[in-house]
Amino acid sequence: MALDCPVASCDRLMPGTARICGACTAELARELDAVPSLDADLDLAISRQSRTTGGSVGGRSSEKPLPWNEHASEAAERLQVILLGWDRVLVASVHPLHGPTCASCTHPSCMYADLGR
Numbered sequence: 001m002a003l004d005c006p007v008a009s010c011d012r013l014m015p016g017t018a019r020i021c022g023a024c025t026a027e028l029a030r031e032l033d034a035v036p037s038l039d040a041d042l043d044l045a046i047s048r049q050s051r052t053t054g055g056s057v058g059g060r061s062s063e064k065p066l067p068w069n070e071h072a073s074e075a076a077e078r079l080q081v082i083l084l085g086w087d088r089v090l091v092a093s094v095h096p097l098h099g100p101t102c103a104s105c106t107h108p109s110c111m112y113a114d115l116g117r
């Protein structure tokens with residue numbers, strides 16, 4: 001039985017056994033893969049070691065610029081809050097499985113047990 005994907009911005013159908021559709025799963029995986037790079041970019045931007053758009057236009061200000069980028073700092077703080085929220089959701093939903101697991105395999109039960117540990 002096909003259901004509507006529950007992601008607000010998605011209008012696709014998904015199998016009844018899934019939590020979200022395959023396209024949303026792939027998008028989430030891509031976004032999570034980008035987090036380490038985004039975090040490194042934010043660190044550079046916070047310490048003003050990178051060029052970003054949106055700087056002042058026009059004449060020079062007589063004020064000395066702060067040695068850090070407030071917008072990047074706020075973005076990094078928001079990213080941390082979002083990741084901590086997801087961490088809590090994942091920690092609460094993974095229950096430890098006891099028992100042996102394979103050293104290297106793709107068994108769902110072994111992967112789940114390793115995640116729980």
Ligand SMILES: [Zn+2]
Binds near residue numbers: 012023024
């Ligand atoms: Zn979807």
Ligand SMILES: [Zn+2]
Binds near residue numbers: 101104106107110
């Ligand atoms: Zn296994």
